[in-house]
Amino acid sequence: MDAPTNAIESAAARGPATERRNVLLRLRVNGEDAEAYVAPYKTLLEVLREDLGLTGTKHGCELGECGACAVLLDGEPVLSCLELAVQCEGRAVQTIEGLARGAELHPLQAAFADLGGSQCGYCTSGMVMTAKALLDRDPAPSRERVKEALSGNLCRCTGYQQIWESVEEAARALRMEKQEAKP
């Protein structure tokens, strides 16, 4: 039998339902090519955590209710627990692990660490990635806009306030960076 060429084809070419066969999945993860043979029923969340070892992305419900698993898929925030991995074939995924610039924290990460945006840290990855999507689109969001953008991400520790403050501080830092980068 020929080796499957991509995830969708191999899923389709799979044997009887009882037969477990992994399928080849290729993604672009944090700017690098990644490929793995994965169980076809797995979600993007499961593939990231279990097959690619990227455990920075968390799960709180695996039903799309809590936002802990948010990642960027082609730049858009998605709940990775609701994405079937094979449907992400060939797409670009950004996770919390891909945000820092080398050893230097991304301004969102620095602000969350410094300003109390993260307590237990379990919602942090999803919060930071969702906030990243917001700031990519709106570099100077109002408080209301921040609250709205993060309303699908639950946090049980902070009461959100220091998260809003962290996002706003990161937005300021990013705007400064942009200014300084101008000739």
Added chain:
Amino acid sequence: MNAPEKPRQKTRFDTIGKPRRRVDGRAKAIGQQRFADDLVLPRMLHAKLARSPHPHAVIESVDVSRARAHRGVHLVLTGADFPVPYGIMPVSQDEYPVARERVRFVGDPVAAVIAVDEQTATEALALIDVKYRPLPTIASPEEGLANPEPRIHDYGEQGNIHRNQSYEFGDVEEALAQSDRVFEDLFFYEGNTHLPMEQQASLASIEGDGKLLLETSTQNPHYLHRQLARVLQMPTAHIRVIATANGGGFGGKCDPGNHEFVVAKAALMLGRPVKICLTREEVFYQHRGRHPVLMKFRTGVTKDGRLTAIHLQTLLDGGAYGSHGPASTFYTGVLTPVTYELPRFKFEACRVFTNKPACGPKRGHGTPQPRFGQEVQLDKIAEALGLDPAEMRLKMVTKPDSLTASWLRVGSTGLAECIRKVVEMSGWRARRGKLGPGRGLGLACSAYMCGAGVSIYWNKLPHSAVQLLLDRSGQVTVYCGATEIGQGSDDVLAGLTAEALGIDPVNVRVVTGDTGITPIDLGSYSSRVTIMMGNAALQAAARVRELLATAAAEALDTLPDRLVFSQDRVFAAEDAGKSMSFVEAIAAAEAKFGTIASVGSYAPPKPPGKYKGAGVGPSPAYSFSACVVETEVDPVTGWVTVPKIWVAHDIGRALNPILARGQVIGSVYMGLGEALMEEQAFRRLPPKLSSALVHRNPSMLDYKSLTSLDMPEVEVALVEEPDPNCPYGAKEVGQGPLLPVMPAVANAIYDAVGVRIDEVPITPDKVLAALARKAKGEAPRVGPESFPGVPYPQATFVLPPWEGGDGNELKGRKAA
């Protein structure tokens, strides 16, 4: 020589009180923090639990042969594999890792499958055949009182009563009879759950030396360690428990969990690593959260608004197991006298078993319920007497260094200052009652303990211990069994150690929550960590500082008690030019004394009360909080909006103000959720589906909690009245600020629309029902209408300190 003790009286700080990135902040921000389910080991297997669909049934047989034969299944465990019961409290050892003869709630585990992956294990669950003989379901405490049979457990006070107790401090009926007014009110507090973002997960493995390792999301590795040894019948020292960073706890990871014993046993039997992660639905059934409590307050006052006596009765819905229930039962009353001067106090409490997930400790453990009742009742009393609720409270706050009627020692208190702060910040005097239709302000106060004065199992041992190891490389490593659950305990440990040694906290390596390496700390509960671990850390630091000072003094030609440790250097106090680096000081001390290490430990002071039961409630210190909530109530929908909350918390000293503020706002958030929406409620399935009693909303979508859009801005004032029993004066901050929020919301709703909602959560349907009653001219109130006849026992009678008592029970003094 007392120089080494001096650092504990420090008033000028390098680190303490300054906003600082927490020591684990970086790892969390980059996704590097390893939670239990992030751990992976070679040859790891996965476990799933089969759970009972019946709320109450006898297990007639369990046939696991088909599951065992399923491809990829390595092991199936049943109750037969676990003959020894466990329970967090010595008096409630009533749970088995897998049920043996009886299931007591929907969700009780009846078997466990260990398989090559989760998918296979889940498939095999469907192949387990369990024959049940259903028993009548006890759905509420009232049903439990009315139906002593069938008994859910064969132990307890009688029938389905788990705990039943009564205490009286001074003659309460006499005091009530002599009061100008007596107010009688009923309140109900619905149960709710912790909902930590992280589902419980555990990984058991056998280390190279053949010993068991359990890495698990637990708040209490020490208690779990003891229970593992008991259940597995192994020497405790052959078991190592590592508390992984908890993705939120709030009390939900205090009890040992069935899943923890299951993976431990499976790893021992298979010689392979075994992991489990509970689903979110399972976490709802694991529960151990807020007890539903029905309360009756009879409160006597003078006409100028001073308390004369309170007779408090509580009835707790305990759920299916003991859990922390004996302590929870006490906590529905014991902290009531701490906040305001109360000459006499009677407290009766009863916990009933029901066929629901067991209740246990959640943030505030047993005290938010009576706090809600007391503070709402005070609002009613103030109104009836024509007094300002803030002024009335200010006049009767407990005094520093006083005793309560129940013999608790109140040390420092900043409550009066807290009240003044929230009154000022909220514009209380100018705005209350004047905000216009549908808008209002409400105020409430509270007190909480800084660590339980007595351990969960009785002993005379330290409650926390810290080990400190320094070497010539400059490395300072601090070891403690304390458990990071997100509250920042690792940061507290690093910050205090750094301050005591005059070094930067980034130069302190923190090792915590590992029973194989770290000295024992009892765990992250009862707001005990800062105080107990902190005091142990300061003692350990003082001891190494003494060694370093002795060596450094020689090198700098001065006396040890003339040295200042600051900014990673050691200075001669009279000549800052004479100094050496901290690393050089370590090397000098190492040359002089050998390896530099120390230990410190802490046990709380002996409580003043001597009567049986006096062990619950005492604490080295109490924190105090006051809160003002603003509400807007929509009379058409009953919807309550909270635009702003002001809160002041007497923290003693804020060690890291960023974290302290975060704990306050987080507490307010959780309290507001409890006030408005969170409820762990149950329903019967339709008869065609078995009529079983099930959780009404076991998902994060249906169990409502505040989102970012619902959360108001919170203005925080930290009142710093350093407490001499606490490390650099720092009291707790993780639980206390939750307590005043719920009653302040209820009081604000009354100010807004003139209706009393005497139960939480205060949902729009209740507000509308109360408004409808008001419109019809009926009592504008929604809340419990009656209190059942509870067979409370005869009271243990103790005279208050000011009536000539000595803290002992007065036998035969008074019939109940």
